[in-house]
Amino acid sequence: MSTQVQERETDTEAEETSDQQQRRRSETGERDDMRERAETDLSEADETVRIKVFRYDPEVEGKKDPRFDTFEVPFRKGMTVLDSLIYARDHFDSSLTFRHSCRQAICGSDALFVNGRQRLGCKTQMVDLEWPVRIEPLPHAEVVKDLVVDMEHFYDQMEAVEPYFQTNDLPDGELEEQRQTRENREKVKMSTRCIWCSACMSSCNIAAGDNEYLGPAAINKAYRFAMDKREGADIKEHRLNIIEQEHGVWRCQTQFSCTEVCPKDIPLTEHIQELKREAVKSNLKFW
Amino acid sequence: MSQSYDRGLIEDFGRWQEFSAGMWAWIFHKFTGWVLIGYLFTHVAVLSTATVDGATYTQTLQGLESLLIVRFLEVGLLAVAAFHILNGIRLLFVDLGVGLEAQDKAFYAALIGTAAIAVASIPTFLLGAF
Numbered sequence: 001m002s003t004q005v006q007e008r009e010t011d012t013e014a015e016e017t018s019d020q021q022q023r024r025r026s027e028t029g030e031r032d033d034m035r036e037r038a039e040t041d042l043s044e045a046d047e048t049v050r051i052k053v054f055r056y057d058p059e060v061e062g063k064k065d066p067r068f069d070t071f072e073v074p075f076r077k078g079m080t081v082l083d084s085l086i087y088a089r090d091h092f093d094s095s096l097t098f099r100h101s102c103r104q105a106i107c108g109s110d111a112l113f114v115n116g117r118q119r120l121g122c123k124t125q126m127v128d129l130e131w132p133v134r135i136e137p138l139p140h141a142e143v144v145k146d147l148v149v150d151m152e153h154f155y156d157q158m159e160a161v162e163p164y165f166q167t168n169d170l171p172d173g174e175l176e177e178q179r180q181t182r183e184n185r186e187k188v189k190m191s192t193r194c195i196w197c198s199a200c201m202s203s204c205n206i207a208a209g210d211n212e213y214l215g216p217a218a219i220n221k222a223y224r225f226a227m228d229k230r231e232g233a234d235i236k237e238h239r240l241n242i243i244e245q246e247h248g249v250w251r252c253q254t255q256f257s258c259t260e261v262c263p264k265d266i267p268l269t270e271h272i273q274e275l276k277r278e279a280v281k282s283n284l285k286f287w
Numbered sequence: 288m289s290q291s292y293d294r295g296l297i298e299d300f301g302r303w304q305e306f307s308a309g310m311w312a313w314i315f316h317k318f319t320g321w322v323l324i325g326y327l328f329t330h331v332a333v334l335s336t337a338t339v340d341g342a343t344y345t346q347t348l349q350g351l352e353s354l355l356i357v358r359f360l361e362v363g364l365l366a367v368a369a370f371h372i373l374n375g376i377r378l379l380f381v382d383l384g385v386g387l388e389a390q391d392k393a394f395y396a397a398l399i400g401t402a403a404i405a406v407a408s409i410p411t412f413l414l415g416a417f
Contacts, residue, residue, distance in 0.1 A: 116305040205310070254381050256309030256390060269309075270387045277384070 047075040050132035051084050053096065057145050066143075068134075069093070075126060081114050081135060082121035085147075098147035105263055108195030111202070112147055113138055118199035118261040138202040154198045157215050161222040161242055169232045184229045191224035191271055193264040200258035200268055212247040216258035216268040219249055223271040226278065237282065244279035252276070308391035312374055319371040326364055361412045366405035373397035 051071050057063035071088040073079075082100055089096040099109040103122045110121035113136040115129055126133065141149035171178055200216040201207050207215045214222075225231060226239040243249050249272055258268040306314075333351070337344040351357050377393040380386055386393070 116302055205313075253313055254309065254378065254390075255307075255313045257307060260307050260309070267387065269381075270384060273382060273384050273387070276382070 048072045049075045049079070049084060049126055051081075051088065052132055052134045053085070053088065053147070054136040054143075055096075055146055056143050057095070057097075059145075069096075070132070079126045080122050081112065081119070081124045081126065081129075081133065082110050084126060084133070085121060085135065097145045106195060108197035111138055111197035111199040111263070112136065113202070118203045120197060120199070120263040123263050138198060140202050140204075140208040141198070151198060153211070154196075154201050154215070154217070157201070157213075157218040158196065158221060160214060161218045161225075162239070163218075163221040163225070165225065165228070165231065166235050167231050168234060169230070178230055180228065180230055184227075188224050188227050190266050191220050191227070193266055194220055194224075195264060197263060199261045199263060203257040203261040205255055205257065206251050206253055210247060210251055213251040214243065214248050216252075216272065219243060219252070219272050219275060220266055220268050223275055226275065240275075240279055240282050243275055244283075249276045249279060308394045312377070312390075312394040312397070315370060316374050316378070319367045319374075322364075322367045323371060326367075358413050362405055362408055365408050365412075366401055369404040370397060370401040373400045 049072075051073055052068045053071065054066065055063065055069045056066040071084075071092050073084045073087045076083075080103075082103060085096065085098055086100070089098075098112070098121070100121065101107040101109045105120050105123040108120075111118060112121045113119075114121070114124055115134055118138060121135075135147065137143045137147045137149045141151070141154070144150050167178070194217055196217065198217065200220075204213075204216055207213045222239055222243045226236055226243070231239075252269070252272045254269055254273070256269050259266075259270070262268055333347060334344075336347045374394065374397045377390065377397055380393070381390055
């Protein structure tokens with residue numbers, strides 16, 4: 001792992017210093033250079049892993065038809081799916097497009113469909129997968145280019161549940177903290193771990209067929225705030241009004257797909273079920 | 288972006304081999320539910336022959352029971368009902384938020400229970416059919 005990081009750092013430095021030059025460099029020269037680097041790495045590696053990557057680019061003639069490209073990537077201990085993609089992009093095809101940022105399962109950029117399952121590229125070890133590894137963009141989302149999907153709809157659903165703290169019940173002192181009890185914090189703990197990667201939304205069969213369904217991530221976000229006792233009764237009622245609508249919690253049919261793919265192990269179905277019970281309780285009248 | 292690519296529903300039933308326990312439970316529950324609704328209609332149709340007279344009803348039932356396929360369908364119907372009931376109990380617990388971490392095991396248990404009930408019913412339903 002350490003050698004890999006070092007190598008990548010030097011790569012970046014080199015690219016930065018000769019940025020202008022590289023831009024001027026002809027495409028053939030660049031490709032030769034890439035092939036040379038790849039060949040050296042390949043000869044040094046004991047083992048290679050074959051990755052099949054979904055390719056699609058509507059803006060380039062000849063790439064408009066979706067296809068799979070195969071890359072032979074030198075395998076290193078500790079290699080993740082994201083590492084292999086970065087390698088393929090840096091050494092074989094610089095047009096290979098995918099989102100990534102933090103590489104430590106915090107930013108939620110690189111949710112991919114790897115070997116038929118939604119996973120975070122940076123959190124998935126190559127050794128844990130069956131080879132060759134098939135990498136596709138998230139299902140049930142429109143593909144913009146290669147592995148990049150349009151996340152707009154997902155973000156709209158997240159915004160719909162007002163994913164921020166609201167309260168009418170402010171403390172008296174200006175500098176006084178708004179404290180949460182330990183028990184209450186424990187209650188919402190898992191739901192706060194969401195990284196907005198959209199893996200759950202992509203795995204949900206219901207969300208695929210119902211464009212208005214809030215989806216597991218948004219409902220989990222609603223749970224995080226609806227269960228926060230600092231928000232007060234009025235705001236909880238307002239939140240329940242949003243989630244108990246026809247396309248809210250009641251669309252969930254407990255397939256558990258979201259819970260299974262969540263890279264942060266959030267018990268999504270459990271949270272949705274709890275909100276269903278809250279919605280029933282808020283509407284039950286015994287008089 | 289000028290354009291984006293919609294892959295349609297290829298990721299759904301085309302990938303049935305990768306379905307998880309929860310997904311299979313959902314599919315089977317839907318399927319058995321529809322079969323039971325379908326059965327209710329035939330059930331009402333058969334029972335309504337009794338409104339003509341007792342002999343017609345007896346004749347209808349004897350006619351149906353003499354068909355080998357009907358005997359097998361009865362085993363199938365029991366299996367369908369048993370799964371729907373057992374998985375229904377599983378879903379009840381899921382709705383109550385009890386034992387959600389064991390929901391996959393509960394599904395397998397429902398399958399085993401269904402198989403056991405169906406196998407145990409074979410002597411009753413197929414007696415004298417051959």
